[in-house]
Amino acid sequence: MKQAQPDQGLDITPVSVLKGVGPRNAERLAAIGVNTVQDVLFHLPYRYQDRTRIMPVDSLRAGDQAVVEGVVGSCDIHLGRRRALLVRISDGSGLLTLRFFHFSAAQKAGLAAGIRLRCFGEVRSGPATLEMIHPEYERIDGHEPMPVEECLTPVYPTTGGMHQLTWRGMTDKALVLLQQQPQRLPEWLPEQLRRLYRLPDLSAALRYLHRPPADAPQAQLLEGRHPAQRRLVFEELVAHQLSLGQLRQRRRLNAAAVLDRGNLLRHRLLDSLPFSLTGAQLRAVDEIAADLKRDRPMMRLLQGDVGSGKTVVAALAALQALEAHYQVALMAPTELLAEQHLRSFSAWLLPLGIDILWLTSRQRGKAREALLARLASGDAGLVMGTQALFQNDVEFGRLGLVIIDEQHSFGVHQRMALREKGGGNGKVPHQLSMTATPIPRTLAMTAYADLDLSVIDELPPGRLPVATVVLPASRRTDVVERVRAACALGRQAYWVCTLIEESEALECEAAEETAMQLGRMLPELRIGLVHGRLKASEKESVMQAFQQRKVDLLVATTVIEVGVDVPNASLMIIENPERLGLAQLHQLRGRVGRGAVESHCVLMYQNSLSANARQRLAVMRESNDGFFIAQKDLELRGAGEVLGTRQTGEMQFRIADLVRDSGLLNEVRQAAALLLQQYPERVAPLVKRWIGAREQYIDA
Numbered sequence: 001m002k003q004a005q006p007d008q009g010l011d012i013t014p015v016s017v018l019k020g021v022g023p024r025n026a027e028r029l030a031a032i033g034v035n036t037v038q039d040v041l042f043h044l045p046y047r048y049q050d051r052t053r054i055m056p057v058d059s060l061r062a063g064d065q066a067v068v069e070g071v072v073g074s075c076d077i078h079l080g081r082r083r084a085l086l087v088r089i090s091d092g093s094g095l096l097t098l099r100f101f102h103f104s105a106a107q108k109a110g111l112a113a114g115i116r117l118r119c120f121g122e123v124r125s126g127p128a129t130l131e132m133i134h135p136e137y138e139r140i141d142g143h144e145p146m147p148v149e150e151c152l153t154p155v156y157p158t159t160g161g162m163h164q165l166t167w168r169g170m171t172d173k174a175l176v177l178l179q180q181q182p183q184r185l186p187e188w189l190p191e192q193l194r195r196l197y198r199l200p201d202l203s204a205a206l207r208y209l210h211r212p213p214a215d216a217p218q219a220q221l222l223e224g225r226h227p228a229q230r231r232l233v234f235e236e237l238v239a240h241q242l243s244l245g246q247l248r249q250r251r252r253l254n255a256a257a258v259l260d261r262g263n264l265l266r267h268r269l270l271d272s273l274p275f276s277l278t279g280a281q282l283r284a285v286d287e288i289a290a291d292l293k294r295d296r297p298m299m300r301l302l303q304g305d306v307g308s309g310k311t312v313v314a315a316l317a318a319l320q321a322l323e324a325h326y327q328v329a330l331m332a333p334t335e336l337l338a339e340q341h342l343r344s345f346s347a348w349l350l351p352l353g354i355d356i357l358w359l360t361s362r363q364r365g366k367a368r369e370a371l372l373a374r375l376a377s378g379d380a381g382l383v384m385g386t387q388a389l390f391q392n393d394v395e396f397g398r399l400g401l402v403i404i405d406e407q408h409s410f411g412v413h414q415r416m417a418l419r420e421k422g423g424g425n426g427k428v429p430h431q432l433s434m435t436a437t438p439i440p441r442t443l444a445m446t447a448y449a450d451l452d453l454s455v456i457d458e459l460p461p462g463r464l465p466v467a468t469v470v471l472p473a474s475r476r477t478d479v480v481e482r483v484r485a486a487c488a489l490g491r492q493a494y495w496v497c498t499l500i501e502e503s504e505a506l507e508c509e510a511a512e513e514t515a516m517q518l519g520r521m522l523p524e525l526r527i528g529l530v531h532g533r534l535k536a537s538e539k540e541s542v543m544q545a546f547q548q549r550k551v552d553l554l555v556a557t558t559v560i561e562v563g564v565d566v567p568n569a570s571l572m573i574i575e576n577p578e579r580l581g582l583a584q585l586h587q588l589r590g591r592v593g594r595g596a597v598e599s600h601c602v603l604m605y606q607n608s609l610s611a612n613a614r615q616r617l618a619v620m621r622e623s624n625d626g627f628f629i630a631q632k633d634l635e636l637r638g639a640g641e642v643l644g645t646r647q648t649g650e651m652q653f654r655i656a657d658l659v660r661d662s663g664l665l666n667e668v669r670q671a672a673a674l675l676l677q678q679y680p681e682r683v684a685p686l687v688k689r690w691i692g693a694r695e696q697y698i699d700a
């Protein structure tokens, strides 16, 4: 280990300089990402105990954690269902029982009648009096009253083998270091900003959070809304914003092909479509077209609700690249979805004389080699497929544009890998990502601050909202009758068995079981089944049969979530919807409501719903608006769910929480801009403090 320098920053001072942190603890700390003294300081308590006051027994309520002091009245072994030592103490205001299931004879002797005790523990109700089970306690011998704690006692998130006392010892020492040499943890937020947003300075905030005064507002601290917490959150979010800004700047330094050789193909496609684009689509098309004509790589996210018509926008972008004699690669997260794109693109582009290549991981041998050769030569224009597109042996001769559908399904590595495949001569391809996850705008501007955003916030005309009902599983027979009635009218229906998270196998079994059962109840219907365990070719043929109306009822797992487009399907049953997030339910439901007749969706839940689940399903019943639903999902579930991997994989916050702190995001953006303008020298250290090595990862 490096020797600690007396003056070095706490961000590079190893935890081992703190007395009491030996190699074993250092190792345990490293496992949870705590390597430096700064890490220790940023490791905040998640709750506090109040040991600053001695509470009268008659003021206690079950659930409180409290210090009490009293004299032992009796101390007996109780032989009930479970042998226990019961110690009854009195403080003059009332009686309290201390209950020990594990105890020694010596311990019992030390708790004899007449002895004065101070104890701390959680209060619960007991058969005779309020109780504390296995409280911490100490004897009070002298006449001098022992001091109580001056601060609230912090409770730290911890890891196996690290006791709270160890944490308190470490943070004590780290705080002393900080007090003696504050310059070792510099304040990067200028005073101007701190005054403007009423934020305490860094070391004051840290000191407060590790050792809050006795009268600190505990409820506010628990919610993470105390000014001391907001100060740290603010700094972290600013750092994040600056980091994404740097990333964007660096990308701008790359050169890209100028895709500007006329609009002939694009106009021919527009002329051949049976519909005209919505205003929102036209806006997105224009934004993309302008980007593609620049010599810097586009990094744009196209966001639009299910059914808003992103595919045709992507096709128009592809034509602009093809017309300029550059290659286009379109990548989708699942084969099913890639095939769907292949169908749409084939219908639109084959008549224009454009050849489409298809690449999946199942292609092997000669056929694959021939395909790869065509891509490498730059002769093939448009290729579509799955992850297979960014495998190492795939090379492009003149890749000009990469289109990624449902981009949250891909890790940053995968997306970058495709970008690296470049257009030769040092150029980077333009990139268009698409997502149907409608992310509230303030959130998107922070989470995707490195991307430009186009939003399709309008559905094609004539779409009817999907009428949604929420029913208990006990109404299953009625629901089956609804399916029968809908199919009798020539419509088609989906029956979705939701994911049993841990096991795809179980989920597939459940779907098979359901399909069989429905087959018995609805013998007149043609029933198809798709789930994740089927071979892609099997899935494909079932989907095709459904599309061609050769199947009336499609029993499926959530594999049909994205992309599937069968306008004649007008009824969807979703089993156990309470297991899914609202965004996912909304995506699923988006499979119906694509035709001219009114569609219905039945959310069929298992017996009892939690209050939160009830609220979430009510949101689905009341709204068809993806943005509204996303906002609710955000409130009811958390940003991680809304953002998918973006949050969990690439954008972890130490202290900030995008939902709780979303009210800060506008100020955060302003603060970041001000720092860039007036304090540019502080940007790098701020980013380093909060994002550090992870930023390199993002930029990998």
Ligand code: ADP
Pocket: 275, 276, 277, 278, 281, 304, 305, 306, 307, 308, 309, 310, 311, 312, 436, 460, 461, 565
């Ligand atoms: P998503 O945004 O969910 O990917 P799609 O691109 O699959 O939506 O479009 C859904 C359906 O709407 C497709 O059948 C598509 O051809 C059709 N569509 C797209 N744009 C329009 C429009 N402007 N008017 C009418 N139908 C449209």
Ligand code: MG
Pocket: 310, 311, 563
């Ligand atoms: Mg789509």
